[in-house]
Amino acid sequence: MDADPGRPATPGRLPRHEVPPAHLVPLARGDGDPATLEWLRSAERSRRLMLLRALSDALARHRPPAGPLGPDGSAWELLTRAEKRAPDAVDAVLMHPPTGTWLALVLRRLRGTAPDEAPLWAVLGHLGALAAAAGVRAGLDFDVAVPARHGSVPLPTLGCAVLPGADHEPWAAARVRAAGGRVRVEGSRRAVPLPAEPGDDAPGWQALRRVTVGPVGLRLELALDDLDPYRAYPRPTEPSRLSDQALSHWRRLLAQAWTVLLRDEPQTAAALRRGLTSLTPTRPGERFRPHSMTVGDAFGGIVASEPDDAVQLAVTLVHEFQHTKLGGLLHLAPLCTTGPDAEAELFYAPWRDDPRPLEGLLQGIYAFAGVTRFWHAHRRADDPDTAALAQFEFALWRAQVGHTLRTVHRHERLTPLGLRFLDLLDRRCAAWSDEPVPAALSELARAAGANHRARWRAHHLRPAAPAVDAAVSAWRGGADRPPAALAAEPALVPDLAARRLDSVATLARHRLGDRGGPAPARVAGAVPGDTHLAGGHRTAAARAYLAQLAADPCHVAAWAGLGCALDSGDGDATHRRAARLLGRHPERALAVQRALLAATGRPADPLGLAAWLGAGPAGTP
Amino acid sequence: MSLEAVLCLDGTVLAAPLADLLQRIDHPQVSASGVSNPEDSS
Numbered sequence: 001m002d003a004d005p006g007r008p009a010t011p012g013r014l015p016r017h018e019v020p021p022a023h024l025v026p027l028a029r030g031d032g033d034p035a036t037l038e039w040l041r042s043a044e045r046s047r048r049l050m051l052l053r054a055l056s057d058a059l060a061r062h063r064p065p066a067g068p069l070g071p072d073g074s075a076w077e078l079l080t081r082a083e084k085r086a087p088d089a090v091d092a093v094l095m096h097p098p099t100g101t102w103l104a105l106v107l108r109r110l111r112g113t114a115p116d117e118a119p120l121w122a123v124l125g126h127l128g129a130l131a132a133a134a135g136v137r138a139g140l141d142f143d144v145a146v147p148a149r150h151g152s153v154p155l156p157t158l159g160c161a162v163l164p165g166a167d168h169e170p171w172a173a174a175r176v177r178a179a180g181g182r183v184r185v186e187g188s189r190r191a192v193p194l195p196a197e198p199g200d201d202a203p204g205w206q207a208l209r210r211v212t213v214g215p216v217g218l219r220l221e222l223a224l225d226d227l228d229p230y231r232a233y234p235r236p237t238e239p240s241r242l243s244d245q246a247l248s249h250w251r252r253l254l255a256q257a258w259t260v261l262l263r264d265e266p267q268t269a270a271a272l273r274r275g276l277t278s279l280t281p282t283r284p285g286e287r288f289r290p291h292s293m294t295v296g297d298a299f300g301g302i303v304a305s306e307p308d309d310a311v312q313l314a315v316t317l318v319h320e321f322q323h324t325k326l327g328g329l330l331h332l333a334p335l336c337t338t339g340p341d342a343e344a345e346l347f348y349a350p351w352r353d354d355p356r357p358l359e360g361l362l363q364g365i366y367a368f369a370g371v372t373r374f375w376h377a378h379r380r381a382d383d384p385d386t387a388a389l390a391q392f393e394f395a396l397w398r399a400q401v402g403h404t405l406r407t408v409h410r411h412e413r414l415t416p417l418g419l420r421f422l423d424l425l426d427r428r429c430a431a432w433s434d435e436p437v438p439a440a441l442s443e444l445a446r447a448a449g450a451n452h453r454a455r456w457r458a459h460h461l462r463p464a465a466p467a468v469d470a471a472v473s474a475w476r477g478g479a480d481r482p483p484a485a486l487a488a489e490p491a492l493v494p495d496l497a498a499r500r501l502d503s504v505a506t507l508a509r510h511r512l513g514d515r516g517g518p519a520p521a522r523v524a525g526a527v528p529g530d531t532h533l534a535g536g537h538r539t540a541a542a543r544a545y546l547a548q549l550a551a552d553p554c555h556v557a558a559w560a561g562l563g564c565a566l567d568s569g570d571g572d573a574t575h576r577r578a579a580r581l582l583g584r585h586p587e588r589a590l591a592v593q594r595a596l597l598a599a600t601g602r603p604a605d606p607l608g609l610a611a612w613l614g615a616g617p618a619g620t621p
Numbered sequence: 622m623s624l625e626a627v628l629c630l631d632g633t634v635l636a637a638p639l640a641d642l643l644q645r646i647d648h649p650q651v652s653a654s655g656v657s658n659p660e661d662s663s
Binding site: 014016046047049050051052053054056057076079080083084087090094104107108111113233234285289290291292293294295296297305316319320323327330331338351359360363364367 | 623627643
């Protein structure tokens with residue numbers, strides 16, 4: 001729809017948005033200028049209009065019970081009336097990121113493919129809130145029914161009325177009435193007048209906060225949305241007003257992050273100005289472990305935890321904006337095919353604890369290509385506070401993205417567009433491969449990456465039970481090497497208990513980013529050996545991992561860490577064999593140790609077992 | 622194209638693109654970083 005306003009549609013056929021090379025190429029290289037973002041936004045607008053039409057059709061077909069809001073068709077009428085008076089008013093509401101999330105959710109609810117967590121009438125009734133917001137923006141007189149949740153009545157893009165009292169129903173009906181420029185939100189017993197300027201807070205009214213940062217001509221303007229019920233995923237969320245202190249903190253960090261982006265990533269900043277319109281703040285995560293999220297349906301919006309500092313926020317904006325761009329492209333054309341077995345094929349993703357399907361892996365590759373680009377540029381910023389960290393992050397993500405790209409870049413499920421997309425991205429990433437990184441930081445990044453991979457394998461990969469049993473028998477019988485069957489491809493069995501597999505990388509960030517500061521009291525998921533490994537002390541790390549295995553012979557992180565600690569090229573042949581086995585196949589050592597313990601009640605010496613398992617097939621050293 | 626125009630479009634013209642759109646709606650893309658909750662990712 002609206003694909004090319006200058007090109008007439010074929011009669012009886014809807015015009016479609018195309019994917020022209022002028023936009024595909026920069027996007028596939030990880031970039032995208034304001035014109036590309038405008039093209040994506042135009043396609044998103046068409047998509048949302050189509051979803052509204054789909055909703056209208058579904059309601060006409062199914063006629064769900066009206067609920068407390070009553071059989072009120074005035075929302076549709078109000079929306080179209082507002083569009084005639086002020087098209088921009090409806091566009092602002094339509095393109096508000098949470099509106100996209102709501103549209104998708106309400107349609108899934110009607111199709112029975114989303115859980116019933118909020119009453120359907122309240123989810124459907126959000127259309128009234130959108131219409132009311134458009135009506136207020138257009139300056140119309142109207143009267144429309146809207147849902148209230150615990151007395152809160154959101155008007156998307158404007159703010160949220162909070163009806164007085166403390167005895168509100170979880171869900172109830174309210175009305176928004178506008179006449180002669182005055183707007184009131186009315187509950188069953190009480191009402192709240194909107195201020196003349198809805199952008200300002202007033203008694204009973206919480207305005208949607210907007211943040212503007214940067215110099216004239218290079219400003220970033222976005223909503224800091226702590227109010228909209230569809231600002232997060234996957235269910236409607238109550239307002240969670242930021243304190244004044246937290247708001248100031250966010251404003252300050254956004255201003256600083258924007259300065260960083262204008263200096264280090266001016267092209268990305270230019271695209272962000274067109275493509276990012278809303279940020280939903282959440283509580284801070286653990287230091288160096290921020291949370292963030294992008295929902296494809298909410299084009300233009302991101303969710304992010306309160307960052308540690310401006311540079312972390314800058315890289316989060318870059319990361320999530322990559323998802324925004326790719327999500328927009330995927331709404332136009334798929335990069336891979338789907339099928340009944342598609343979700344069964346899972347991959348290692350170096351940025352996740354859990355195995356990922358191809359679709360999710362592609363999102364991660366694209367996002368971390370952007371992260372690599374950010375750190376590549378930031379290394380040159382000569383920022384003494386982040387210089388070492390930037391080198392580490394660049395080396396880590398360059399390697400991780402490159403490795404993951406090579407894993408899937410000719411995958412049979414990729415569409416022609418997907419193949420071209422990954423080829424272009426691969427070429428962009430390959431250009432970073434020769435960039436020098438100080439040896440110590442490169443080595444630290446390698447250790448952190450290897451440790452994550454080893455822990456992931458130990459958690460999620462399972463050698464076949466008969467092969468493990470045969471290995472136990474061979475070990476107990478004094479064989480000089482394990483059975484060949486143990487080398488077969490292990491099964492991937494997702495371990496839902498796998499958490500915080502990035503603890504060595506996180507400890508490295510503490511070391512590099514908190515210069516001179518005390519060692520972190522606790523990094524979730526880290527074991528004592530990890531601290532030594534992140535500090536570059538492999539011998540101490542090996543000692544600590546072995547001590548941990550003496551206390552807990554099947555400790556996953558200790559087995560994985562031991563391989564990394566031994567991986568220095570030093571030591572005797574036993575060490576080298578153990579290092580090789582644990583670096584590549586820690587899951588074998590863990591599985592055999594578990595089976596030995598179950599069979600005999602006594603664990604094997606970890607180094608001896610790993611070295612034995614590391615002996616190759618008969619005839620090899 | 623306006624909302625009003627979309628609401629008035631001939632349903633037969635829209636049938637195929639709407640069916641495609643609705644099928645995709647059932648598979649939301651959610652990219653979460655820093656969390657391990659399977660509910661948070663697609």
